[in-house]
Amino acid sequence: MTRPSDVAAELRRVLDPVVSDAGLYLEDVAVSPAGRRSVVRVVVDLPDGPGGVDSDSLTDVSRKVSAALDEADVVRGAYTLEVSTPGISRPLTTARHFRRAQGRLVVARTAGGEVRGRIVEVAGEDVVLDTGSRHVVALADITSATVEPELGRPTTDAEEG
Template identity: 55%
Template sequence: MAPHTPQERVRAAVEPAVAGVGLLLEDVVVTRAGRRSVVRVVVDLPDGPGGVDSDRLADVSRAVSSAMDVADPVAGPYLLEVSTPGTDRPLTEGRHFRRAVGHLVRLTLVDGATRHGRLVAAGSELTLEAADGSTASVPADQVVRGVVEVELSRSADEEGDV
């Protein structure tokens, strides 16, 4: 079945290009801005720690732009933006939590309760460490969503710079 919406057409056009650079297509959003469209393509690492560096982002931007030129999935002029999810992305999938190990997170559970702490392990259970060093685990299937809390500074001991 052929993709019908602009987002579906863009996704079909650029997903192979993103995968070819070794990244994962996280999201595609197409919106109107006056006489043109804005096409936002969000890419991420498939799994594991770290982030997409600027060289790799440039590589995937070129690949996505070329794929868009060939497929022409958006009618009329458009502005293409290729980016990574950023720190405010909600954690909703296992790979999101695995990438957040080592960071402070706030979890919202299915019963509405929240848990907060440094994520030290992510698998079938998410293990959080409190400021006092105690740990608590939450079954991953009981977590509705999580968010990474931005830390403006950490001590040298916490960063591993002794």
Template identity: 50%
Template sequence: MASDTLDRRIGAVVEPVVRLHDLALEAVEVRSVGKRRLVRVVLDLADGPGSLGSDLLGEASRAISAALDERDVIPGAYTLEVTTPGVDRPLTSPRHFRRAEGRLVTARRTAAAIADGAARSVTGRVVGADETGVTLRVDGSDAVVPYSTIENAVVEVELRRLEED
């Protein structure tokens, strides 16, 4: 069975379980590790700022494991890894930007946006996001950056607490 087909079948079983826990399914990846398969399920909070705690992640992991065992979707032995996307994941959807509210983000602009006079990149704190763009606070002013002008964006790792700003 092709891995992408297996990924989709696993995703179809996992998605309803994830929704019951008010979480979002970010990715399902299946790869061979020796004679076993590694099934990696990436979860995140459904929306808004915050972090996915280990208790909820563990609860979701147990429910996902039970659902996969019950449906017997994965042939042979496998290891299930349920994780979060991590701070270095690219922001690729409006939900990702809403999840980054309050965080410092760097967005690199598209060639078309640069040709229209936009700076190559913009770094600011996310103060809002909707279906068309993200609002970044840059040097005390809010700037709306349409998603269509963003080539890629990431959360910047800050070594001090937000409360210290």
């Protein structure tokens, strides 16, 4: 019997070049049972920097992922394919995640407490936040961080996604 982690690893191997060729980054792949079917969830993102994956790019990569899955025949039986972006609720865990959230308001938790500010930049292994003044937090010191939704704040094209 094939383990779900083995299937996910094989899916990542098959899909990574497909997603990369589409100019995107393969963030995650997961397979879960859903009755008699499986659900294959593929999460894609921009490779780096602020901005968002536009709907045309998401549609294009979805078609390419579907074709690659049909050809590779990795998932046994019937399945539903879901291709999406990480969304605002994704925990920020890597320097790339923080760079992707540049310009956004975040809450970062460290052993010393909570810091709330707008990401100005990621410089090496440090996140620079505007908290009313410039506040530098080492990535290694951040135990958890998330983007804080800002209702009613107009976004720029670089901040969408």
